[in-house]
Amino acid sequence: xxxxxxxxxxxxxxxxxxxxxxxxxxxxxxxxxxxxxxxxxxxxxxxxxxxxxxxxxxxxxxxxxxxxxxxxxxxxxxxxxxxxxxxxxxxxxxxxxxxxxxxxxxxxxxxxxxxxxxxxxxxxxxxxxxxxxxxxxxxxxxxxxxxxxxxxxxxxxxxxxxxxxxxxxxxxxxxxxxxxxxxxxxxxxxxxxxxxxxxxxxxxxxxxxxxxxxxxxxxxxxxxxxxxxxxxxxxxxxxxxxxxxxxxxxxxxxxxxxxxxxxxxxxxxxxxxxxxxxxxxxxxxxxxxxxxxxxxxxxxxxxxxxxxxxxxxxxxxxxxxxxxxxxxxxxxxxxxxxxxxxxxxxxxxxxxxxxxxxxxxxxxxxxxxxxxxxxxxxxxxxxxxxxxxxxxxxxxxxxxxxxxxxxxxxxxxxxxxxxxxxxxxxxxxxxxxxxxxxxxxxxxxxxxxxxxxxxxxxxxxxxxxxxxxxxxxxxxxxxxxxxxxxxxxxxxxxxxxxxxxxxxxxxxxxxxxxxxxxxxxxxxxxxxxxxxxxxxxxxxxxxxxxxxxxxxxxxxxxxxxxxxxxxxxxxxxxxxxxxxxxxxxxxxxxxxxxxxxxxxxxxxxxxxxxxxxxxxxxxxxxxxxxxxxxxxxxxxxxxxxxxxxxxxxxxxxxxxxxxxxxxxxxxxxxxxxxxxxxxxxxxxxxxxxxxxxxxxxxxxxxxxxxxxxxxxxxxxxxxxxxxxxxxxxxxxxxxxxxxxxxxxxxxxxxxxxxxxxxxxxxxxxxxxxxxxxxxxxxxxxxxxxxxxxxxxxxxxxxxxxxxxxxxxxxxxxxxxxxxxxxxxxxxxxxxxxxxx
Numbered sequence: 001x002x003x004x005x006x007x008x009x010x011x012x013x014x015x016x017x018x019x020x021x022x023x024x025x026x027x028x029x030x031x032x033x034x035x036x037x038x039x040x041x042x043x044x045x046x047x048x049x050x051x052x053x054x055x056x057x058x059x060x061x062x063x064x065x066x067x068x069x070x071x072x073x074x075x076x077x078x079x080x081x082x083x084x085x086x087x088x089x090x091x092x093x094x095x096x097x098x099x100x101x102x103x104x105x106x107x108x109x110x111x112x113x114x115x116x117x118x119x120x121x122x123x124x125x126x127x128x129x130x131x132x133x134x135x136x137x138x139x140x141x142x143x144x145x146x147x148x149x150x151x152x153x154x155x156x157x158x159x160x161x162x163x164x165x166x167x168x169x170x171x172x173x174x175x176x177x178x179x180x181x182x183x184x185x186x187x188x189x190x191x192x193x194x195x196x197x198x199x200x201x202x203x204x205x206x207x208x209x210x211x212x213x214x215x216x217x218x219x220x221x222x223x224x225x226x227x228x229x230x231x232x233x234x235x236x237x238x239x240x241x242x243x244x245x246x247x248x249x250x251x252x253x254x255x256x257x258x259x260x261x262x263x264x265x266x267x268x269x270x271x272x273x274x275x276x277x278x279x280x281x282x283x284x285x286x287x288x289x290x291x292x293x294x295x296x297x298x299x300x301x302x303x304x305x306x307x308x309x310x311x312x313x314x315x316x317x318x319x320x321x322x323x324x325x326x327x328x329x330x331x332x333x334x335x336x337x338x339x340x341x342x343x344x345x346x347x348x349x350x351x352x353x354x355x356x357x358x359x360x361x362x363x364x365x366x367x368x369x370x371x372x373x374x375x376x377x378x379x380x381x382x383x384x385x386x387x388x389x390x391x392x393x394x395x396x397x398x399x400x401x402x403x404x405x406x407x408x409x410x411x412x413x414x415x416x417x418x419x420x421x422x423x424x425x426x427x428x429x430x431x432x433x434x435x436x437x438x439x440x441x442x443x444x445x446x447x448x449x450x451x452x453x454x455x456x457x458x459x460x461x462x463x464x465x466x467x468x469x470x471x472x473x474x475x476x477x478x479x480x481x482x483x484x485x486x487x488x489x490x491x492x493x494x495x496x497x498x499x500x501x502x503x504x505x506x507x508x509x510x511x512x513x514x515x516x517x518x519x520x521x522x523x524x525x526x527x528x529x530x531x532x533x534x535x536x537x538x539x540x541x542x543x544x545x546x547x548x549x550x551x552x553x554x555x556x557x558x559x560x561x562x563x564x565x566x567x568x569x570x571x572x573x574x575x576x577x578x579x580x581x582x583x584x585x586x587x588x589x590x591x592x593x594x595x596x597x598x599x600x601x602x603x604x605x606x607x608x609x610x611x612x613x614x615x616x617x618x619x620x621x622x623x624x625x626x627x628x629x630x631x632x633x634x635x636x637x638x639x640x641x642x643x644x645x646x647x648x649x650x651x652x653x654x655x656x657x658x659x660x661x662x663x664x665x666x667x668x669x670x671x672x673x674x675x676x677x678x679x680x681x682x683x684x685x686x687x688x689x690x691x692x693x694x695x696x697x698x699x700x701x702x703x704x705x706x707x708x709x710x711x712x713x714x715x716x717x718x719x720x721x722x723x724x725x726x727x728x729x730x731x732x733x734x735x736x737x738x739x740x741x742x743x744x745x746x747x748x749x750x751x752x753x754x755x756x757x758x759x760x761x762x763x764x765x766x767x768x769x770x771x772x773x774x775x776x777x778x779x780x781x782x783x784x785x786x787x788x789x790x791x792x793x794x795x796x797x798x799x800x801x802x803x804x805x806x807x808x809x810x811x812x813x814x815x816x817x818x819x820x821x822x823x824x825x826x827x828x829x830x831x832x833x834x835x836x
Contacts (some may be wrong), residue, residue: 003074004147006034011179012042019122019154020048023146024174026167027158031329033179035158036126041074041098043122044082048154052121057107057138059130060254060281061087062261067126068092068101070287088423091499104134105423111141112373112420115149122154128167129159129322131357131385133367140382141374143171160326163354170385170645186294190345206233209297210240212342213275217245220338222292223274227281227327229299229316231255234277235434241275252278254286255454257486264288287333294331294339296324298347304361304564307390313564320355321348355418355466357386362394364388365426369405372412373420401428402521402588424448424498431519432498435511442501443508444515449494450474451519451560455572456483456491464549467560467574468512475505488600515577516558525557525570525583526615535559535570538613541566556581578617588612593622595629597637603696604633631691637681638691638700643676645697646687652705654727657741659713662725665765669720686712724765732757733822739764739771745787747772752783752800753811753823761789775800778808793818 008701009027018025029035040056043049057815058064068085072078079085084093085101093100102110111117123142130137139157146153155174157167164176195208224247228234231253238249252264264276269290276288280300300319300365319327320782324341331337341348359367366390371379379388400406405416405426412420415433422429428448435444450456456473471481474491495503508515517524525535525543533545533552544567545552554575561572582589595606606629638645656674663671672678681688694700710718725746728736731754740747746764752775762771770787777783783800786792793816801813814820 003038006038007039008033008035008179011177012038015039015156015177016042016046018175018177019043019156022175023153024155024171025153025157026164026171026174026176027156027179028164028176029158029160029161029179031326031592032184033160033331034158035179037074039071039124039156039158040071040101042123042412043154044098048152049121051098051119053097053119054122054124054585055107055110055120056099056101056124056126057103057104057135058137058372059104059127059132061090061103062258062265062281064101064103065090065262066265066287068099069475071099071101083230089493094721104132104138106136107138107143108370111138111145112370115145117145117150117153122156125155125157127159128157129163129326129354131355131359133358133362133364136357136384136386137169137367137370140379140384143383160329166385170383184293184332184334184336186328186337186339188328188339188341190341190348193342194344194347195342200587203299205299206236206240208342209233209237209295210244212340213237213241213295214245216295216338216340217247217273217275220293222335222337223276223290224293225276225278225288225291225330226295227282227299228277228279228297229301230279230314233297234279238277245275246273247275248272250274250276252276252282254279254281255487259487260486269606280323282330284324288330289334291330291333292335292337294327294337296327296339296341298324298341298343302355302356302361309503317610318343318347318351318489320352322354324348324351325460359384359386359633363425363644364392365399368393368396369412369416369420369426372400372406372410372416374722377410381690391440399522400426403427405430421499424452427519431515434518440507440511440515441499442495442503443505443511445499446474446491446495446505446508447471447505447512447515448519449491450499451572453491453494454484454487455561456487457481458484464551464571465561465570466549466551467516467572468509470572471508471512475508476712477505499626512574513558514580514584516560516574517581520558520560521585521588522613523559523562524576524585524612524615525559525573526557526617527557534567536615538615539569540614543570544568545570551575579613581617585612589617593625594707595625595633597633597640599637599640602637602698604630604637604694606630606633610711616797627693630693630695631688632684634691634697634700635688637697638687639680641697643679645700645703646743647701647703649706651727652709654738654741655706655709658725658727658739659719661710661741661746662721662765665769666724669717671717671721674709689711726764729762729771731755731822743772745772747774747775747785749774749782750805751776751777751780751800751823752777752817755789756814756817756822758822759793759818761787761791777804778811790818 015025015027027035027039040054043054058067064085064087068079068083072083075082077083080092080094081096081628083099084097086093086106087103109678125135125139142155146155154172168174168176195204197204209228213224216224228237229356234251234253238251241249248268250264252261265288268274275289282288282790298319299315299316301314304313304315328339331339340394343382376382379393397410398407403426405413405419418433419426420461428451430446432441432444450470455468469481473483474488522539524538528534528536533547535543537543537559543562551557551573556576557573558576559573563571589610589612592609592611595604598605606625608620608622609616610618615788659671659674686708690703713721726739729748730736731750733754735754737748737750748771750773763769764771771787772787773782773789774785784796797817805813812823
């Protein structure tokens with residue numbers, strides 16, 4: 001059958017020629033160019049394909065199924081013949097299938113099972129601009145397969161908003177084929193002013209979205225596709241439009257039943273004009289018939305993970321320009337269209353070019369497990385456009401080791417292989433595997449399906465995080481809360497896929513705590529003391545719960561869903577007894593003895609604890625603490641309080657100054673650095689051993705810091721210090737004058753009469769530095785400072801003598817002090833001095 005012309009048709013010969021010359025190619029084609037519909041068919045008749053199959057990856061199940069149906073229709077066939085699909089929970093393929101449309105996770109499973117990909121001739125990565133972690137991983141593995149095992153394997157990346165240079169380089173300088181133009185022109189209309197009104201928040205967005213949809217319905221013809229960030233906004237905007245438009249309102253988001261999603265992809269039987277309120281699910285690959293108008297709310301919802309704790313939170317952020325271009329393209333698929341953007345031209349310039357790759361923001365535990373199964377303990381050897389962040393990857397490996405999926409060397413264990421075989425997060429796969437040992441596989445499978453699906457009580461029962469209520473809702477227990485029918489159906493179908501064992505919901509209710517503990521060893525929550533329901537998680541984070549929640553009084557919880565923040569908010573949890581917790585995680589519980597400095601009591605507090613991660617199940621006083629541990633903990637207190645907390649005597653302070661003065665002038669002596677910074681840095685060396693057995697800060701008052709610091713010098717250094725930088729100077733009179741080393745030039749203060757008979761000026765250090773002498777009167781008043789005592793005797797002394805004799809006539813003021821006996825000398829000293 002003859003197909004209508006599409007823009008991509010003009011470059012298909014170039015693409016086929018490029019793949020005939022080499023194994024890789026990059027195709028950039030604007031939205032609506034027809035790459036999803038035409039490229040796989042164009043490659044069917046290429047010589048290099050032989051009888052091999054062509055795989056085309058799509059990011060979503062509904063897109064994969066729709067693409068397969070569209071490809072089959074172009075050949076006048078039904079799905080399951082030449083064209084087939086394989087998605088989670090459904091497949092339509094046969095021996096005749098040569099083009100198989102699959103979701104991204106399916107490709108990873110295929111490569112892990114048979115790395116040489118027998119029977120596969122080419123892999124097309126559609127919509128790679130979305131940068132899902134599955135797409136990035138699939139491409140990295142496929143490139144390694146191509147290099148090591150299958151040089152004939154063709155790889156093509158396709159997108160409307162592709163960073164072509166980066167992908168071409170990643171794919172070993174692959175040629176870039178670009179398709180210009182759209183099927184039909186699309187007019188873009190921005191708003192004159194922003195919808196962001198202070199104080200209105202979410203309500204302001206929804207009011208503005210509903211108003212713009214009504215404007216578009218009035219001004220333009222055709223069905224309207226409106227992009228909103230999530231299902232909640234879709235429900236509220238639909239309610240705002242109800243009764244105010246003649247158009248039919250059809251929602252489209254991931255949580256809807258699959259059949260309801262597919263129904264949006266065909267015109268309504270009654271022919272009514274439609275408003276399709278959609279999330280990002282409608283951005284790519286899907287053609288919604290009849291759409292001529294796009295209303296873009298300009299927001300996207302993304303999951304961001306705190307890799308230190310493994311907790312994720314949903315954030316609503318402005319779309320990227322690439323996403324906005326994709327959305328705009330939906331209006332020109334079948335005819336000229338109009339795109340209404342719910343932001344101003346000025347705001348448009350501030351949008352990021354591309355959305356952040358999922359690999360940089362999501363939980364990396366599944367990726368780390370896939371790489372370990374591939375044989376890689378790090379992602380370094382694989383060709384990722386954006387490598388996984390090191391810290392996040394190590395955190396993922398930590399979790400996998402706790403689950404027993406990796407060994408100490410981060411290599412996959414037999415248990416890890418079993419987990420990787422399950423289409424679940426490793427947490428939930430681990431829970432099912434371990435529950436099977438106790439005959440609870442069916443119960444664990446149902447619980448895993450509940451935890452893997454959206455909250456069946458979303459919008460109701462917001463006052464409680466009780467997971468047991470969700471189990472009762474899915475089980476359909478009489479008198480229990482009513483679950484969302486679509487979510488309940490999907491959950492039960494998923495549970496049956498995960499295990500053939502039929503769950504007993506009564507047994508599940510009893511085992512709820514122990515089972516969830518298996519999946520979330522890092523989210524065990526212990527209630528903190530006090531009235532407020534505040535918890536400490538085993539991963540070290542704080543968490544809170546609504547005070548009105550019936551679970552708020554529980555001592556121990558397993559928090560399966562948290563909203564990240566300064567303190568994480570517990571949104572879903574199950575209580576657990578300590579006995580059950582010990583049974584589930586006894587191997588993770590450690591007895592810890594710790595002596596720690598307490599700033600509050602200014603002393604060492606010693607506790608014996610039984611800890612599971614950051615929480616203490618038992619916490620009691622630790623008696624008989626080893627003295628050295630007490631000293632080490634007290635040293636922490638000294639470090640926190642600073643050196644001022646130590647009992648510094650004048651002698652100890654003077655000793656530090658002497659050592660510092662001599663060390664600065666004689667670095668060859670290698671004297672220790674006793675500055676404040678150096679003493680704090682070396683506290684454990686010079687002080688901690690002397691704190692042995694001490695518990696309180698006031699006990700350090702009995703320390704002799706002078707002896708402690710002096711012992712920091714060896715014997716030779718002590719002798720050298722006393723010789724070159726003595727603590728005092730002994731005057732001829734026999735008095736000891738303390739040497740002040742505070743200034744650059746050491747100084748003594750001494751009465752003139754104590755120096756009678758001294759004919760040489762004292763000096764310190766090596767090389768010698770004259771000692772500064774402050775000469776004092778008999779009343780200890782400064783007279784003069786000199787660094788040349790013999791010169792003073794010869795010159796200035798005569799004037800000083802005249803003045804001193806007048807003031808202190810009873811004192812001896814000899815004419816020649818250099819030969820006189822010092823004041824206070826005994827007769828023998830006087831005779832000796834006179835003889836000199």
